[in-house]
Amino acid sequence: MAGDLLEIDGSVLEAGGQLLRNALALSVLTGTPIKISKIRACRKKPGLAEQHMRGLQLVRDISRAKVIGCSIGSNEIEFWPFHNYGGNYDAPVKTAGSICLLLQVSLPCVLFANGPCELHLEGGTNVEMAPQLDYMTEVFKHYLKMFGGDFDFQLVTRGYYPVGKGKVIIYTNPMKQLRPVTILDQGKVVKITGWSFVSGSLPMSITHAMAGKATNILTQITKRIEIEQYKESKYIAPVGNCSGIILVAETSTGCFLGASALGKRNHTGEQTGAEAANHLLDNIISGACVDDYCQDQLIIFMALAAGTSQIKVAAITLHTKTAIYIAEMITKAKFNIIEMDNYRIIECKGIGYQKRSD
Secondary structure, eight states: OGGGSEEEETTSTTOSHHHHHHHHHHHHHHTOOEEEESTTTTSSSOSOOHHHHHHHHHHHHHHTOEEEOOSTTOOEEEEEOOOOOOEEEEEEOSSSOBHHHHHHHHHHHHHTSSSOEEEEEEEBSSOTTSOOHHHIIIIIHHHHHHHTOOOEEEEEEOOBTTTBOEEEEEEEOOOSOOOOOEEOOOOOEEEEEEEEEEETTOOTHHHHHHHHHHHHHHTTTOSOEEEEEEEOOTTTSOSOOEEEEEEEEEETTSOEEEEEEEOOTTOOHHHHHHHHHHHHHHHHHHTOSSOTTTHHHHHHHHHHSSSEEEEEESSOOHHHHHHHHHHHHHHOOEEEEEEOSSOEEEEEEOOOOOOOOO
16 A cells, blocks of 8 residues: 555655645645655654644544544654545644644645535634734635635634634635636735734733834835724633734735734834834835735645636745645646746646545
8 A cells, every 4th residue: 555655755845834734635635645754854843743633633534534643743644535525623722733724734625525614723823933813814815715715714712822722613615626816916005904912911002012113114105004903802812911913915906915923022012013014015015916924825726726827926935835846746737936036926837626526
């Protein structure tokens, strides 16, 4: 049986959880058995952490796969998927492991399941080293709709580092095929919206500082800036202290560029606001249509779409290079990077993937 496995070296390029997530999702969709070795080899604690194990268990359940090596600390797994089944699935991460990363590994699978799906995801909603939940719903979701996909969600509770305990429910309906996208004209920024928040015992003054600094930086782009400032209720955020800001620039051509930052112990609210605002500003000035956080997340959908897609980005991130590497390996889709002075165009001739028959 081992001879039927596609072997993947988990230590290449980004060498982290993203390689694992993309490989698992595409394995499920294409029915390709895979073996991944040297998982997260370059991390301080190599192998599967709990959030990676829960993501693996989630797609195992969705696809009724056979799995070897599904345990915390495992640096090698074998995965034989069977089929995509609709239904209700749970992924309870007991730490602040990112709910959004659970969504990344499972969303492509459930979009092509044989029936509606309901995912009960638990862990962190706003944590470092991962997209914040608000980014996924306010930026990524818009681009997914361009491909013809979508999801609904219910935020039950927020979860923060270090205890997590956030809960989100994701709802999907099956689709047959993704359409290609052409996203090459940034247009003009028409407005910037945002959310500046605190929770727990942190004072509202932090939200004012984050929002005020971000507004001061971004007024060179547009005067139409609306950043909501609020304290999460104890019902939505029952555990832990957290502060952060999410910013979204909407353009005249339908692009959505996002940036975010979470408060740190040694940072002022002004520093947190400036971090998010400057990141957004850099993407806007570059002329990019898809920001640094989103570009790698679109690669899998470009590879699966029925036709040629093109997206305009600033620089190609290491996560994006990894996503392209895995997509080409498993789907055989072909990507091309067009290098320009201040930006790049990622082009892909998708395979026209269709939901596998029962």
